[in-house]
Every structure is written in structure tokens, then in C-alpha cells.
Amino acid sequence: MTKLEAKNIVKNFGHNGYKLKALDNVNLKIEDGDFVCLVGPSGCGKSTFLRIVAGLDTPDGGEILFDGKPVTSTGPERILVFQEGALFPWLKVRDNVEFGLKIAGIPKDEREQISNRYLEMMQLTKFANSYTFQLSTGMKQRVAIARALAMDPDVLLMDEPFASLDAQTRDLLLVELQLIWEKTKKTIVFVTHNVAEAVVLGNKVIVMKHRPTSVKKEISIDYKRPRLTEDENLLKFQKEIISELRPEVTEKSSSE
Amino acid sequence: MTKLEAKNIVKNFGHNGYKLKALDNVNLKIEDGDFVCLVGPSGCGKSTFLRIVAGLDTPDGGEILFDGKPVTSTGPERILVFQEGALFPWLKVRDNVEFGLKIAGIPKDEREQISNRYLEMMQLTKFANSYTFQLSTGMKQRVAIARALAMDPDVLLMDEPFASLDAQTRDLLLVELQLIWEKTKKTIVFVTHNVAEAVVLGNKVIVMKHRPTSVKKEISIDYKRPRLTEDENLLKFQKEIISELRPEVTEKSSSE
Amino acid sequence: YHSSYSGSENRIRVAFFLNVGHAVPIIGTETGIFSNGLGNQTVIETKLFDSGPQVIESLFANSIDIAYVGPGPAINGFLKSENKGIKILSGAASGGASFIVHPDSSISTVKDFPGKRIAAPQIGNSQDVSLRTYLSENGLKPAEKGGSVVVFNIANPDIYTLFVKGEIDAAWVPEPWATILVNELGGKRLFYEEELWPDKQFASVLLIGRSDFIEKHPQIIQNWISSHMETVDRINSNPNESELIFNQFLKKTLGKSLPDQIVSESLANLEITSDPISNSIYIFAERADSLGYLGRHGYDLEGIFYDAKETEP
């Protein structure tokens, strides 16, 4: 069954005098329970696309279908892990993680149980009572991941969630995320610039074109799980993706 | 000649009721013209250390010597590329890049020449007149790098500057940075969580312990330049570093 | 005491100022003349004010029933309500204003006025009307009309400060300020205002009432007026007692009082009377009108005085 479908998504931005075409007819089908990774050059429009899927921005053309119905607003069934700082500075780490649960009216002790679980997974138990300014960048990123996982959404939209994590911490989380996905069969859309990460996580890796962006290529990764970054058998997928990406970046550097 | 020396640097933070020891006697010597990469687990204190070196924070113990003299304040000879959002939202991209030059009293046309050069290097020429909210995360990071390079400082302190860049753009910049370093013989301290990046860039890679942090190991990378990420000869250095790092992360996950 | 009470049978709300000219309501309530006169079924509520226009606003807003005010606000209120809202019930004081010259000023007669700076309190009040009329009677014009005399309308305490600083040459002020300027700052009293009026008399404080209250409660009004007269007699026959009670009242309500000397001189400088001196009221209105204070459509004082027969109980 198709969970998410992007139909001819177009998005333009005004930039002091000229119009920047960011998304140019992005078409994409994501099946229920799929794990899709998006890769593409910096500034091509990956975050913009995720925001539109989350219902936080409206496209200038085309539409997103969620379970067959057009997306018109945002909602807790499609949770976005923001690429940058959307933690609430007025809340402690624990309260940040529990925010969505509180909104949903889940009672305090249940909330606490859930937040404890994810804080532990993110190795942040000790920092449950800290404020966000007291965290390192990587720690903040982990809080954001915990907050999203705590909501247990249908669709998880993750915008480079591991970008600021050291390789070792990331490897642990790569395994955790695969376990969660296998257990809950969520649909996950995961943006990353790390090709190794993409092939470890994705059933499908989608390569985006340079701006104006559309889908360049979909590559299926059929390989047993849980996958590890070290696994040399994944290298051939990496190479394929990199060979798709290289011309995009070169085009970019020549065009700008 | 020793450019920078960290002597028994100690830094503590208050965290709602308990004292967190972040840096515990960090000792480090960096020679003039050296290219040093720092790696270590997330939240171990890398950013804190760089801020102290930049003179933006004061340590609770120990001191930083710069050219043999204790560092008491910040200054344009030690420029820090912040890990997160220190671009000025009230300025256009170009004015952000020229900020330090303007402060230094450099005339307008000279400033423009410099900013043009680095904007082009960062592939941002087209966005010179955009405001920062109009950029993607990776683009913002590139503006921050351009701003630091434009200042042409003695010592360049870079806090995960490539974290949000796609692999291809990063590869281009890895080469650029090596060229700049070879040409200007700056001293560079470069924090990264990407071990491959560390071995490509550094003459020396410093592995930091888990919190409370100190220097665990210094590894020299003697290898011709410019180095490329693909270079398989660098793998052995990577392996060595990873084997030093692994126990740090494991300790972390068990201790928290 | 919300306005929903306002029609209540047994209550009268009276407003007055803490001025020597308002000796009648002060002495009358302090000595119990009013409460005796009104009987114990009628509750008296007193309200202190310090600006005439505010009293009129409060009358219009049904927040008070009767009030002691100067002729300016009384006439204005009457005309603004299209001759319907209020009536003059009685007089309360006459005189009590003087023209005081600064000790360093060269003013000794009206001929010295050109080029001088002269102050009077609020626009439209008795002193202001008198000053401006006096100027025009002597062929002078204020500066804002292109004339040679600069007139400042400014509150009495601020006149005091200007007097100290020597920024004004003279001031037309009511008691006790006239006496204060003379006694404390060495001002010269060039003339008493009453000297300029027929019979050396002009109404300076009047008792006025809200017309609908008067219609609804003629008996209370009658009683008030007779107690008012009784108080006038009491004051005039016992000036010393009056001074004492006045200063005690100040002390009680304000925690402060004026020097006895100032109080007794001020009281001596005005006349407590229940005569509204209707003649002076018509003259006053005429003067105010020619100064443009009574509106653009002419005026008519028909029915301003209360006639007990109209509302015979």
C-alpha cells in the first residue's frame, strides 16, 4: 500500500529580487513500512521537501498524498526531526522529549516511562534535567531524535539526524534505528549526506538532482539486516550512489 | 616553535544541582603551522576546548599559551568557526563574510574582492545577497567557513565545519582547505567526528577521552598531500584511531 | 456606593473642595448642622474634589447630587446640559481673589501691564475670566491674540514656583494662594478683585444641584438649603471657631494643615454668604461669552436659579 506520494511538487523561494526554483516536479511513492533515504547536494531542497511532507510548508504546485488523502496540515502522525535547533529552550531535556506526549494528553507516569526509555537509548539519562543550552550539539541532536521516537508516529521524517554525532555513537544508533523500524514497521524517510549511512539504513536510496531539484534515481538496497557500517558488501551500493551524485555536485560548482 | 599550548585545562559546568566536569587537565602542544584534528565522543568537550582556546570562555584551571603568552581575551588572530549558528541574521551573506574585515577597517572594494573569492570557493556567489534564513543548513555552514577564511587569521579553529555538507561538496572543500593551509602555513585546529576527514586533513590527530575529558592519544599522520578521501593508504590510520575511540564510546554508554 | 444606588431615597452626595471658600460645607458637616437639619433618615456622603469641570462631569454622570463650585463651571454645566442638567441653589462665598505683584516687578498700575507676564489658574475659571476681561477693559490684549500681555494659565502651586523664580510679574489668584504669595514671598496685593465689581461683591462659590435630584427629592434639598443658611450665619458670627474647625478638618483629612495665620487672613479676605449675587452671575456669563468661552451658538441663562415653588413638596 502506498503510504506517501509526492505528485509534481514545485516550490519557489523569493531571494532579494530573483525567484529561486528549489523543487521542480518532485515525484515519489513511498510504501507503507518502507525505509527510504534521500541523498543530494547541499542546498538542493531536501529539507524543503521534508517540511512539505510534514505539512509545515505548502508547495507552489503539486500535492502530497498521505494514505491517499491530500496533506493540508501538519499532524503528529508525520513527525519531523528538524535539521536544526527546534528544541524548546524553556524546557528541560526530559520535558522536551515528553512535549508531544503531553499535548496528546498522556498521563505523567506513562510519559516518564517513555522518556526514560528513549533518553537511555540516546545516552542522555544523566542530562534529563538539563536545559538545552547546557548540551553539546551532538547531545541536542540526540534529544531531538528521542523526542520524535517518543511520539511513535506512523511516518518518521528525519533530516540529517546523525550529522553531528561521532562515528561510534552513530554506529550504535544506526543499529537501534534498524531495530525500532523492524519492530514497529514504521515508514521512515531519512535525509543524509552520508552515503554509507544511507545504504545501511535504506531499503531504497533516492538520489536528488541539483537545484532545481527532482528525483534523479531510485536505488533499491536488498540486503539482510541489521546492517553494519563496516560491512564490505554494502560498498557496491555506495559506489553506485556516488557515481550518480558526482555529476550533480560538479554541475553545481560550475553553475554557481 | 610552539604556537599554542594548553596547560592542565580544567572546565566545570553547573547542571541543575550537580557539577559536571567537562575538561580534566587537557594538555596539548601545537606547533606553528601545524594542522591538528581533534576527535572524541559526542559531548566530551571538544567545542568547550576550542572556545577556551579562542578566548571566549575562561577555564576553571590551567591556561592557554599563545606564542608563549597566556590567552586572556579573544582576538582576530585566533578565529573560531562555530559549530552552530553564529551567522548574523541581520546581515546579507556577503556582509556576514565581510564582517571581520569591516571591523578591521579594510576598505570596501578590497573587502568585496576578498568576499567574492571565498563565496566562489564555497559555491555561494549566487546567494551573496540572501539573508541567512534563506539558506539551507549546509549553505550556512559554508558561509561560516568563508567568513573565517576571509579573516586570514594566524590560527584557525574549526568546530565540525563540514558536518552538514554532502560527501561530494565536502571532498572539494577538503582539497581547498589543504591548499590554503599549504599556501599560507596557518595553524589549524579542526574538530571532527569523521575519522576519514581527520586523517585526510591532519598532520596529527588527537583522540580525546570520554568526559571528564583529557588527551588520550596523539597520532601523527605522515603522508603526502594533497590527500584524498578515497586514498586506501589512509585506511590504516583510520583503523588505529577507531580502535582508540571505541572504548571511549563504550565507556560512555555504560556510564550513562 | 455604586451608581446603581443613585436614586436611593435617603441619600445625598455632596461635593466640595478643600478651600477656604468652601467653608460652608466643611464647617456645616463638621459641626453637625447638616446632619441635624436633614434628620437621621438621610445619609450624607461627602466627596472631595479639586477641579470644577470634574465636579460637573460627576454631576452629569450621576455620581454626585449637589456640589459647591465656582460660577464658571456652574454656568458651563448649565449651558452644556441645554439648561436642563443643573441649577444654582444658593450662594456660598463672595470675593476672595486678588491681584498679586511680584516684589521685583515694576507693575504699580494697569499702565505698566504691557510686556509683562501674568498668571491665572485654569482657563475659564473666575480669576481667568476676570483677568482677561480686565485686560480688554483697559485696552490690552493677551499675546496669543496678538497683544502685549503674556497670560499663563497654570495651576496655583506652579504659580507659586514661578513666583519664586521670578518668571512672572503678577498673578490673579484665589485664597489662600493670594495670602501665601504675599506673606511668604513678599508679593504686593495690587487690588482685591471685589473692588472691580458692583457693590464690591461677586459670587465666587455657589451651591448647585442636579436637576433630576432636585425634582425627586425637594424636601432633602429644602433641608439642605436651610442648613446651609444656618451654617453661613454660624460662620459669620464665630470666625475664630470657623478657622479652628477648618484647620482641624484639614489635619484630619490630609494629615496636614495650613499655618493659622494664612487661614485667618484668607478667610477674612472673603465673604461667606448665601446670596448667589445673581447680578454678578449674569455679568460673569456675559464676560465669559465675549471671551468665547460659552460656545459658538450664543447663550441663555433662563432657569439657572432654583425656584423652590417649582418643586413645592
Add this chain to the structure above:
Amino acid sequence: MAKYLGKKIAFYVILVAVWQVVAMADIWPNTIFPSPSEVAEDLAYGAADGSLFYGIATSMWRLIVGLSIAIAGGVVLGIFMARVEIVNQTIGSLVLGLQSIPSIAWVPIAILWFGLTDSGIIFVTAIGAIFAVTINTYTGVKNIDPNYIAAARNMGAKGSQLVTYVLIPAAFPYMISGFKQGWAFAWRGVIGAELLFSFLGLGFLLNVGRQLNDVSQVIAIMIVIMGMGILIDGFVFKRIENKVMYRWGLR
């Protein structure tokens, strides 16, 4: 805090000393420029006979009621203005206009609607303070990082939850500034109204001082008004402010 206490006290001591010296220099007669000792005497007198405390208590209770109304109303209005453009364009533009009306001009309306009662004074007080709260709330909400709102909406917050869990806490650092100013303008409003209503309270005492030409009483009351402001700033607003600033990492 404590480490500045000494300097703070020294500052005020010097201020009073300078005042005393100027007063003694006899540039102006002390009927219009009294010395601090005369003012202190007046204060002591007012304290001794209790009139001062009664005045403070009366004004204070009016102020608290008026300010509470202003804060509640101002926060609601400010949030609406910031979030609903049509409200901003209509009522919003009125607000700046209304704010420029001096409280003296509100008095007649207060008398008309409330009579010569406490409610009238409270009305003038609330009106005087509400706009500062409104405009600061508006500015605070307008300047919230849009990502916070996006994230909250994404997690299902809308309507009143969005307001209480996100808009208010996120704008709070600026709202405090509005409350502070609201406090000051409420004080102005209370004093102004009491002065015009001549109806108990500190404003009444201020007016008495003026009418009896007792400048030292006027200054004594002004000092009491200021002193209350300084105390409340130190004990209420500074504390909240420091707490909030800490959370946001603004030391």
C-alpha cells in the same frame, strides 16, 4: 546579586548626599526644593501617624487588581495581534493610538461608567498598563523562532495548547519586560486617577502636598512610589527575569 549590594547602597547614599549638598547650596528656596532631611522628616511623620501606610495599602490594592486585569487582557490581545493579521491591522493599530491618550483623558469615561468608585480608579489603572503589556507580548510572539512553532504544531499542538505551551513560554523573556512596564504605567495610572478622583491613596496624598504647597510632602510621596517600584523590580521582576534568562542560557 549580593556582590552588588554594597555598590547599590553606596550609589543611593551618594545620590542622597548630592541632593543634600544641592539643597544646602540654596540655589532654590527650600519651599520648592527641600533637602532630603526635610523629606525624611515628612516620611517619618506620615509613617508615625499611619496615613502613609494606609495610602500605600489603598493604592497597592488598586494597582494589583488593575495590573492583573491589564496583564490578562494585554497578553490575550498581544497574542491575537501577533497571530491573526487582521486583528493586528484593525485593533492593533488602535492600540498604539489608545496608548498615546493620557490617563487624565480616561477619567471622565471612568466616572461615567463606574462612578466615583474604586472600580473607576482600577479602570484607569488597567487602561494605562494594558498597552505596554500588549505591545511587548506582541513583539515577543512575533519574534519567536518559527521553528519552535513549526515543531510544536508538528507534534500536534494547536489552539490553546499552542498558546500556553509554546507562544507564552517562548515570548516570556519579552513579556516580562511588558509586565515591568505595565507595573510602572499602572502606578502612573493609579496615582493619576487618585489625584483626579481625590479619593484616598498615594495620589491623593500627592495632591494634598501640592495643594498645601508642601513640596517636601510631594517629594516624599514620589520617593515612596519609586521605592515601591524599585523593591518590586528587585524582588519580583529581577528574579523571574534571572530565572528565565538562565534557562535560555543568557546568563
Add this chain to the structure above:
Amino acid sequence: MAKYLGKKIAFYVILVAVWQVVAMADIWPNTIFPSPSEVAEDLAYGAADGSLFYGIATSMWRLIVGLSIAIAGGVVLGIFMARVEIVNQTIGSLVLGLQSIPSIAWVPIAILWFGLTDSGIIFVTAIGAIFAVTINTYTGVKNIDPNYIAAARNMGAKGSQLVTYVLIPAAFPYMISGFKQGWAFAWRGVIGAELLFSFLGLGFLLNVGRQLNDVSQVIAIMIVIMGMGILIDGFVFKRIENKVMYRWGLR
């Protein structure tokens, strides 16, 4: 903007219509609640004989001078308070205290220092507006993201460069709010001072209306004061605000 213009006009039209209806319903006598047509008549009369324009011009010039002084002084004071803790602890605490003093209480001092001159009125105006500017600047500067300041200092900015290139632009979104309020309070100050000094300008006209119990004149002047506020808000402050908001990505 333009797309709300229709609604904006409709809003004011409805407001006036409701007022007319209430006035005609005769709930309150028109001595205290005049109808808009009476007020309009008064305005027309004032416009015809020129006194209104002369009043506006006089008040406006005093306001602009006073407000300029207030903005310059308030920005400097606010920045000092935010950046130098000892200034905050001493002068800062005084500021909130001083802000709560009604302008009526400043008039005697203005008279004492400046006499009955324009300077006296400008003094009262500036004093009335300076504290709003100060406190908003203070709040704005206090809430600047510390990373901005750190980055600027790192690049060599200090002293006046730090102030002009970083503190002021970074705090600007809040400073505008201070200017807006400063504008409103300057108006209050001018009107208050003119009212008490009775010295030309709109406040003088307001006072004449009040002293003669001419409510429709009072309301006419109030509408002029408000109208000026609304116009300036729309043409000056809203524009600056929109520009700044756009730069910061706050739509």
C-alpha cells in the same frame, strides 16, 4: 498591507457607526457622551479656523525633539544597563522607579529648571518616553543570542563597534517596540505638559475643552492624537518592523 486596507477601513467605519448608534440611543446624555457628528463638527471648526493645525504643528515639533532625545538617551542607557551589571544594579533599578512617576509630578521640576518654555515641555516629553526606550533596549540586548556576541568579539569587534555593528542590529526587533512605545509616551508627555503649562499645542486645546466641559472638543482632540499615532504607526513603525522581520525570516 493593501489586502487588509479594505477590512481596516471597514473596521473604522463600523466603529464610528456603533458609536453613532450608542450616542443616539441616549443611554448617556450627550453632555458626557457626544455623537461622532458633534465631534466631527468640532473638528471641522478647529480645522477651519486653523487652530487645530497650529496645535498639531506645535505639539508635533515638541514631540519630535523630545522623542529624539529620549531615543538617543534610552538606547545608550539601555545598552549600558544590559552590558554593565553595576549600571543595571544602580541606575537600572532607578529607571523602573522613575518610570512610575506620572508626568504631572515632573511638571513642577520642569518649571523649576526650565521655566515656562518649550524646553520645559520637551523635558517632560523626553522623560516620559525615555524609560520605555531604555527598558526595551535593555531587554533586547539582554536577549541577544550569546553566540552572536562571541562571534563578533572573536572577529575583533569591541567597544563602539560591538555596539553599532552587533548589539543595536541584534536587539533592533525589540528596540522598535521601545520606539513605538516611546512615541506613545512622548505623546502622553507632550499633552500632559501642555495641559499643565497651558502653553499652545494640542494639550492646550484639550485643556480648554476640559475646563469648559466641552466633551466633544475633548474627544475631537483625543481623536487627533490617536489618529497621528495610527498614521505614524502605519507609515513609520510598521514599515521598519516588516523590513526587520523579513530579514530575520519572521515573515
